[in-house]
Structures are given as C-alpha cells and as structure tokens.
Amino acid sequence: MKLAGLRSVENAHDESIWAAAWVPATDSRPALLLTGSLDETVRLWRPDELAAVAPPSRGHALGVVAAAAHPSGALAAAASLDSSVRVFDVDSNASVTSLDAPPSEVWGLQFDPKGTVLAVAGGGSASVKLWDTSTWQLIATLAVPRPDRARPDRTGSGKFVLSVAWSPDGRRLACGSMDGTVAVFDVARAKFLHHLEGHHMPVRSLVFSPIDARVLFTACDDTHVHMYDAEGKSLVGAMSGHASWVLSVDASPDGAAIATGSSDRTVRLWDLSTRTAVQTMTNHTDQVWAVAFRPPGGTGVRAGRLASVSDDKSISLYDYS
Template identity: 50%
Template sequence: MRLSLLGKADDDEAHQDSVWTCAWTTKGDLLLTGSVDETVNAYKEVDHKVKRHHNFTGHTLGVICIATDVSGEFAATSSLDSSIRVWSLDTLDTKDVIETNPSETWAVCFNPASEALQIAAAGGSNNNIALYNCDQTHVPISSLSLPVADEKFKKDRFVLSVAFSPNGQRLACGSQDGTVAIFDVPTGKFMHSLEGHFKPVRSLTFTPDSKMLLTACDDMHSHLYDVEHASLVEAFSGHESWVLSVACHPSGNSFATGSSDSKVKLWDMSSRSCAQTLSEHSDQVWDVAFNVSGNRLASVSDDKNICLYDYQQ
C-alpha cells in the first residue's frame, strides 16, 4: 500500500487561512474543506489536481468540522460562531441553520442508519452530544451525557470529537481529558468508556465493520479499540507531536493520520505498523479523509494547502 501526491489546490483557489477540516461526499467525489477564513470550499479532481467547484459562505467565524450524509446530498458544518449549517450539495444552498449556545457545538456527524436527516453534535463544554433531526426542529430531539464521577471534573470533559458506527448502532465521542465514551444509539444509553488516553482525543472513526474504533490523541498515539469488549487492541506510535486526525480506508486494511508534526502517516492494519510517512505540509495537519472508493486521500493543514494523494493497495 502506498500514497503518492497528485497535486495541491492552486493559491487562487485555496483558502485564505488555516484549513481545519475536510470530508468527501458519497456522490460525485466532491471534496469539502472548512477553514478559519469562515468559508467552506467544494473541490473536484481535474487532471489530478483539486479545482474549486463552489465556495459556501454564511459562517461568521472559523469552520471546525465538516460531515457528509450517506446519500451524498447534504453536508453539515460546525463553527466557532456556535452554529451548525446544513448545506444542499445539489442546489449549493443553505438548507438549514441550527443556532446553539456558545461552546456547545464542536464536532458534527450524520447518522448513516437514520431515515431522517439526523446529526450528532459534540457538545464541547456542555459535556454531552446533542441529536438533531434537521427536518423537524432546531431543538435537540435527545441528548447523551458523558458520566462524570465528580462534578468538579466536568469542565475537563470538553467533547472534541464524535462518530457514528457505519451500521448506526454505536456512537463514540472523545473528550479533552482523554475519555472515549461509547453509546448505544437505539436506546441512547451509555455503554462504557475505552481506556488508554489521558490527553485530548481530537478525532475518532469506526472501521467499516463497526467492530473497531480508531482514535487520534494529543499523547502522540493513535489507538485501535475493540468497541464491544472495551479493550485496547493496539497503540500506534510514530508521530513526533499531537495526532490531530484519523481516517480509516474503506477496505479496513489501512488508515491514515495527520499530526501537528506536519506529517501524514499511512498505517497497515494487518502488520500494525507504519507503511509510509509523507511530508507535503509545512504546518499542522488538522484533517485527513479517504474518498468512498478508497483511491484518494485528502489532507488539510494550517499551511492553507489541500493535498490530494493517490492510494494504491
């Protein structure tokens, strides 16, 4: 398995500030990126380079997270302006805006198994995950709270990351204190925590079979967990600074990480080792994302660059 750089977005089509998040759509291989410049860009691959297709505006502060739904028709973004914006990728317009209290929305993701357009929003300092049905109301339909043994430690549970399992049965969230919590989606009940991290868990993702969870943490490690048995399977080390993002390949055979050491690493799941290190960025790599077919990886960074890589198994 190997990644090779195909190209970067041209300066006149790139963001004007740090790029913090990226996600691919399931329809049309559209790459979405969100930036501190308050905008969301949509890119398409043209002649092995990323060419801007559209620029979405509406947020009034930096864009923290982007998620796309399984139909490929919608995207959701969270921002430092405390809002969630839902975008139509067909009409390229704003579908909905959900206003939240300050610091109550950090990361967002879509429920892949919900018939409604359901979004989970990591509650930041609110210590919970709010679930919204976009077609119904701007008020959460339910809220999942992280257990806190002592109220004085509640502020340390700032929720930074959230992910649904592909089968929609489990929801995982990562916190500032290193807690990784697993919830049962049908019942909304807390199941257990996954132990091993003690610093902020900034990104997490399930494997395609929904059985395992990958995490990215400020302790410079990425962990692989058995979700149902709450056991640590492997701790991956190699980055020289915080691991900021993790993305699993659609085949489940590999995964990629981005770090504040400015590196992107490709990891082999079978050998549990680093297969490749890429140094195309000159600053922190905030996010990495594979497309649905698995032949492309994107990475975004504080250096404002959007890198597109070819993936060969």
C-alpha cells in the same frame, strides 16, 4: 499498500484549513471534497484535479472547524466557532437550516450511515446532541458522564467533548473528550454504555472501521493512535510514530489501513495487519488538521483517494492503492 502524491493546492483558503470531508457521488456528479477554514468559508473541490467547483460558500461569522456530508451526497453540514451548524444543499449552496448552540458547543459532527440523524459533539456541555434530519428537531441529548477517578480537564467541569463517530451499522456512537476518555453509547436506547480508557490528553478525532463495527480508532494529543474493541471495552493496540499531537484519523474504505494527520506536519499511512506506519508524507509545512479517504462509489471510480488539509492553507490529494 501505499500513497502516491497526486497534487496540492496552495492557498486553497485565505486562512488555516481545519475541516475536510468527502461528499458522496450522486447520479449527476462525482464525489466532491468539502473543506472548511478559519476564513469563515467552506469550499467544494473536484475529486481528481482539485479544481474549485464554485466560489467560497459563506454564511458563518467565525472560522469553520468541522464539516460532514450526508450519505446521499445531497446535503452537507459545517460547524463554526460562531456556535452554529449550517446545513446546506451541496449543489445549489442554498441554506437548509441553521442549528444554534451555546458558545464553545460545536467541535465535531457526523451524519449516521442512513442519514436520518446528525450527531453534534457538544463541547463544554459534556454531551452529544442528535438532530432529526427530516425535521431538524433535537431528538436526544446524550450526556457524557465522568469516569470514576477522572481528573478534571481544562474546562474545570471534567468533560469537554471534541469528536464524534458512528459505527458503520449505526448502532453505536463514540465521542472523544478533552480528558482523553472515549464514551460509547447505544443510540437506539440513548444509553451510555462505557468509557474506553488509555489516553490522557485530548482525543480530537476518531473513526470506526468500515468493515467491523466493533473496532474504533482514536487520535490523541499524546502522539498515539489507539485501536479499541468498542464492545469489549478493551485496548487492542497502540500505534506510535508521530512526533507531536495526532489531530485526525480516518479509515480506508477497504478496512486495511488508516491515515493520520499530525501537528508534526506529516500524514502517515498505517497497515492494520501489522499496526505499523508504512509511509510518511511530508507535503505540508504546518500542522495537518484533517485527513479523509474518499468513499467508494460513483461512475468510473477505480482508484482510492486520500485528502489532507493544514494550517498552511493547502490541500493535498494522494492516490491510495
């Protein structure tokens, strides 16, 4: 497996780019790359030439810190430091709804695999909020308990939720916190199951394996990437190699690799059969806030793609094979 640089776009936004997500292909168009920036905008990009699809989409009063796409490819959501989540139609850019939250309450979000629920990581509220995507009503608040013998984190409350991920079967939800713990929930019962431990610094990103609903990968400020059995509560492996905070992680659609982005300015590709970094990309000149593999599907799509975004305001696109 390897990455090959395809192209980079400098000054893709006016400020740091913190969010990236792929919008799945529809019958009328290919998959698109969605990026969100501290310049208060989101942008859509064509998947191969990285050409902007439309002018920047505005609607936030402060920087965009997270973005997610509905599995249908029709909708997307962006979360901002203005304490709101804007849900919009991808093709028309028309706003569908705005979900309000208290200050510092929205740091990560993701649609479930069926697209019926949007999960929002709740920051200082120490919770994950679940929104029904047909009515946009709040249907559950999953409280994240403090683990036994936990040390308080920087909020003083003991919990600050930064990241959220769905298992590929939609049965489990995991969220990463500032104190380094990962909480796992049974979504159908809205029940907390257990913590996954091993990190001791903020877990800013996490993702389940697309081919094994038990396997969870986490990216942490402690410079490590962990691989957990999310059902068995066990740490399967720890991968090291980054020189600084690991800010983002994503799993390849074939389940054979993960990619990570770090404040050491690099993107790394990891072979899961050996749990080692097999490639380091140095396209960026500042910390890499998000990496995202393009989902499979779409007419004429044969090659894999990985995108990365950075504080240097650039987007890089790689061929994954």
